Amino acid sequence: MVATLGVPGLHFHDLRHTGNQLAADMGVSTKNLMARMGHDNERAALRYQHRSTKGDRAIADGLDALVQAEWGQDDEEDGGAAGALVPVA
Secondary structure (H helix, E strand, C coil): CHHHHCCCCCCHHHHHHHHHHHHHHCCCCHHHHHHHHCCCCHHHHHCCCCCCHHHHHHHHHHHHHHHHHHHHHHHHHHCCCCCCCCCCC
């Protein structure tokens, strides 16, 4: 079957790993990954959760949204000065 696809080094488990890594990148919980893969412990499921640029971007965007929402509330209350974040060198 792998020869038919033209990917000689591909193993079935590679497809399983890729599919579950993509699901983890979408933010699927460890419990849902465990159910999807048939794992009964978190350690096995964590093998599919790698650090990714997409995950980093989701975290940064989520934090930015929280800060922007908070700043928006501050702007209405006191002109935006209170609670402003200041870069530290």
